Amino acid sequence: MKVLDIKKLEKRFDTIQVLEDIELHIERGEFISIVGPSGCGKSTLFKIITGLIREYRGEVRIEGAESRDYTQPISYMPQKDLLLPWRTLYENARIPLEVSKKPKGEHSGRILPLIEEFGLAGFENAYPHELSGGMRQRGALLRTFLIESDLMLLDEPFGALDAITRMEMQEWLLEVWQKHNHSILFITHDIDEALFLSDRVYVMTGRPGRIELEIEVEEERPRRREILLEERCMEYKREILKILRG
Numbered sequence: 001m002k003v004l005d006i007k008k009l010e011k012r013f014d015t016i017q018v019l020e021d022i023e024l025h026i027e028r029g030e031f032i033s034i035v036g037p038s039g040c041g042k043s044t045l046f047k048i049i050t051g052l053i054r055e056y057r058g059e060v061r062i063e064g065a066e067s068r069d070y071t072q073p074i075s076y077m078p079q080k081d082l083l084l085p086w087r088t089l090y091e092n093a094r095i096p097l098e099v100s101k102k103p104k105g106e107h108s109g110r111i112l113p114l115i116e117e118f119g120l121a122g123f124e125n126a127y128p129h130e131l132s133g134g135m136r137q138r139g140a141l142l143r144t145f146l147i148e149s150d151l152m153l154l155d156e157p158f159g160a161l162d163a164i165t166r167m168e169m170q171e172w173l174l175e176v177w178q179k180h181n182h183s184i185l186f187i188t189h190d191i192d193e194a195l196f197l198s199d200r201v202y203v204m205t206g207r208p209g210r211i212e213l214e215i216e217v218e219e220e221r222p223r224r225r226e227i228l229l230e231e232r233c234m235e236y237k238r239e240i241l242k243i244l245r246g
């Protein structure tokens with residue numbers, strides 16, 4: 001069964017058509033990206049998948065169930081890291097466990113190994129303003145990992161980071177993805193980021209957002225960054241740019 005299967009999805013807000021005839025799927029364990037111009041409806045698509053928007057036409061199936069009827073939580077990291085400033089890193093990480101009413105005695109056993117794995121050991125009691133941008137994003141991702149869901153939706157998680165930190169975070173994300181075996185849907189404006197990370201890339205047009213191209217990135221893993229300079233990726237980039245420029 002597909003983790004996510006979207007067919008003929010249409011979404012309008014009053015007179016504005018935002019999404020048109022979206023067809024998209026994710027197989028278990030895949031890393032899938034969507035690139036598209038600003039305002040093409042990517043965030044709206046995420047809100048439909050997570051059930052925040054319930055009115056739409058077409059089919060949106062998660063683990064076989066229509067998204068409106070899917071009652072399990074879905075890991076979703078919005079564009080901003082959204083760590084609560086008045087809670088420490090540890091207390092922020094605890095939120096999904098509090099929401100799902102996990103017994104308090106289990107919290108540290110779940111959180112501390114991930115803090116270690118995410119390179120945040122020693123910062124458990126730090127407040128978000130005491131962390132670097134990359135650390136805050138790792139903290140927000142850690143919290144997302146504690147939501148028990150195979151499907152993870154990441155909305156431009158590295159958009160606000162400087163170029164070097166961003167590259168480090170991409171490599172790190174691939175490592176944790178491969179270890180934890182999640183199915184990821186990743187939104188980005190950055191074509192190189194999409195090609196470096198993904199098994200497949202969906203390219204959307206400007207509003208109304210349609211999927212104009214699907215690229216299978218047939219590069220071996222672990223990925224080498226040099227592939228982005230090789231002819232096959234250059235050709236992908238030319239095709240993607242053509243669509244993004246309309």
Ligand SMILES: Nc1ncnc2c1ncn2[C@@H]1O[C@H](COP(=O)(O)OP(=O)(O)OP(=O)(O)O)[C@@H](O)[C@H]1O
Binds near residue numbers: 013018039042207
């Ligand atoms: N609740 C709403 N009511 C009316 N229009 C909306 C609503 N939410 C989004 N829109 C419109 O839908 C379009 C798509 O918005 P959305 O935020 O999904 O785009 P996006 O691709 O995520 O943009 P960006 O890349 O800039 O974050 C925009 O034109 C926006 O103004």
